[in-house]
Amino acid sequence: MPKIAGTPARTAPTPDPGRWKALVFIALAQLMVVLDATIVNIALPSAQQDLGISDGNRQWVITAYALAFGGLLLFGGRIADLWGRKRTFVVGLAGFAAASALGGAATGEATMLGARALQGAFGALLAPAALSLLAVTFTDAKERAKAFGIYGAIAGGGGAVGLILGGFLTEYLNWRWTFFVNIPFAVVAAVGAYLVVREPADGRNRSPLDVPGVILSTLGLVALVYGFTRAESEGWSDAGTVGLFVGSAVLLAAFVLTEARVKSPLLPLRVLTDRNRGGVYLSLGLAVIAMFGLFLFLTYYLQIVKGYSPVRTGFAFLPMIAGMIVGSTQIGTRLMTRVPPRLLMAPGFLTAAVGMLLLTQLEIGTSYTGLILPAQLLLGLGMGTAFMPAMSLATHGVDPRDAGVASAMVNTSQQVGGAIGTALLNTIAASATTAYLADHAAGATTPAAQKLLQLQGMVEGYAAAIWWAVGILAVSAAIAFALINTGKPEGGVVAGSGTGADDEVRIPVVAH
Known part of the structure; x- marks a missing residue:
């Protein structure tokens, strides 16, 4: 049995008997963080009106969260390594719940923006701790595949779940419940994690900050x-x-x-220079650029062009969620121990690109069942299949004491990718819409014709931006195929999965 060079031989660690219960609470916390990135979007118009937030400042409700989350993720990952992942996880949940209560009770703009920044800061503690806990809890290759399949489905589909939940809460209750709903999620996950989650006692990095x-x-x-x-x-x-x-x-x-x-x-460069982890961070970040832009465009298309209500819009994303769950828990999980990860990630991103390609054909009168539904299924299947091995490879072969910061890097690539995707694709869409309106303005001489022109201009803009998203997903697939060269795990305990640095680590036999 191979062992890490220079380490004394010990027996492999005994799996934690409560690891599957732990997965429930880790996944619940991850769902809360991911859906919070989109749940507030649907509630924003109502919150803006109630709190008197100006049009110029409304973007800060989203931006304050993204800035704190994206900016502090590496620090949060290092805190998890230094302080202990379980403790960081529970503190992150408690802080996220408190910040959510503050946001739901906000009576003015300043309180709302402060609450969103606090949510982002505690999310930056919580997210890398959750992923690294998963990495050190599941050490058997087949169990790890199943666990990361579930986690990958949540990470990929949580944004769409947020749209559904946000639509329900805004339409039938009040926008404040898009914040208050986090509190029971956080309390259940924190109590459950405190009772059942375990981590290796020697897995901390106690070096100075x-x-x-x-x-x-x-x-x-x-x-x-x-x-x-x-x-x-x-x-x-x-x-x-x-x-x-x-x-x-x-x-x-x-x-x-x-x-x-x-x-x-803070970030040992060895975490980045490994070609497999580097390939994951880069390809995943690019894929998220495409996905975040799509969530925004489809939400506006369905509500403004097609006239869907917030709840109906949320349900319209269900095929994508279903595709992600199937792709992650059925295709990805079943094949992860049989084929090299790049043969899941690259075809997954290409399948998502085909779904995105269908959406370049959007028109005002496009049929939901004829085009949007099959496109979403392909997107979901592809992204679910790719996300699962990507999440697992984020801590591939890393020293257990670096697991937190390695996990933070995959979250950072997603967060930065989301910010880039929203800005880049939105700018492309706006430019294409402006150009279309300028070219066709002379023909719109009646109010009805002008309204139709505005809608057509919006759709032309979305289609132009979606073409870019197709190209980005194709590049993501190429990077995954070229850079990720680890082979299929042949069984045993996965390297870097939570044994101490002094333990014998049974590693998968890797074919390059």
């Missing part, structure tokens, strides 16, 4: 996320937007130089 790395990475990621958010409203050539991108590049370059020199780096 890299304060310069924390400052540089946080400021660099915040500048990057805010740059893309600002580009959406102010344009790519705006001096402030360009300044944010330049500042982000300088800060992140300084971060890399710092990490190469300090004794105890």
Whole structure:
């Protein structure tokens, strides 16, 4: 049996008997964090009116969450390694619940924005702790495949679940319940995790905290996320937007130089330079760019062009959720121990690209069952199949003491990808819509014709942006196929899954 070089031989760890119960609470927490990224979108118009938030400031309800979440993820992952994943997980849940209660009870703009920033900050603690707990809890290759299949389905489909839940709560109760609903999720997950989740006692990284790395990475990621958010409203050539991108590049370059020199780096560069983990972070981030833009476009298309209610819009996303669940828990889980991960990820992204390609044919009168439903099924199947091995590979072969920060990197790639996708594809769509309206304005001489022209212009813009999303998914598939070269796990205990660095680790036999 192979063992990690230079380590004394010990027996493999005994699996935690409560690991499947632990998965329930870890998955519940992940669902809460993921759906919160979209649940507030549907409630935003009502909240804006009640709280007197201006049109210019309404984007900050979304942006405050994204900035805090994306900027603090690496710090949150390192805290999980340093402080203990279970403790960080429970504290993150408690803080997220408190921030959600503050948001639901908000009486003004400042309270709402502060609550959203706090949600993002505690989410940045919670998300990497959840993924790294999963990595150290499931050490058997086949069990790990099943666990990550469930986790991948939740990570991929949670955004669409948020749209459904947000529609129900906004239409039948009140926008405040899109915040209050997090509280029971968090309480159940925190109590359950406290009682049943276990982690290896020697899995912590007790080295000193890299304060310069924390400052540089946080400021660099915040500048990057805010740059893309600002580009959406102010344009790519705006001096402030360009300044944010330049500042982000300088800060992140300084971060890399710092990490190469300090004794105890926040993000050990070995986590990034492994081609398999690097391939996951890059391909997943690109795929999320395409998916986040699509959620936004389809939501607006169904509500504004097709006239769907918030609840009906939410249910219209069910085929995508079903596809993700099937792709992740049936296709991905069954094949993960039989084929190399790249043969799941690359075809998965390509299948999603085919579904996206169908949506480039959108028209005002497009049939939901004839085009949108099959496109969503393909998108869901493809992304579900790809997400599952991607989540598992995020901690592939990493030292257990780096599991938290490795998990944070996959969350960071998704969060940054989401910010880029929303800004980039929205800008492309807006430009295409403006160009279409300018070319066809002369023919719209009546109010009815002008309204029809506006709708047609919106649809033309969505189709133009979706073409870009097709290309991005194709590039994502190519990166996954080219960079990810680990073979199928042949059984045993997965490397980097929570045994101590001094343990013998039974690793999968990998064919390159």
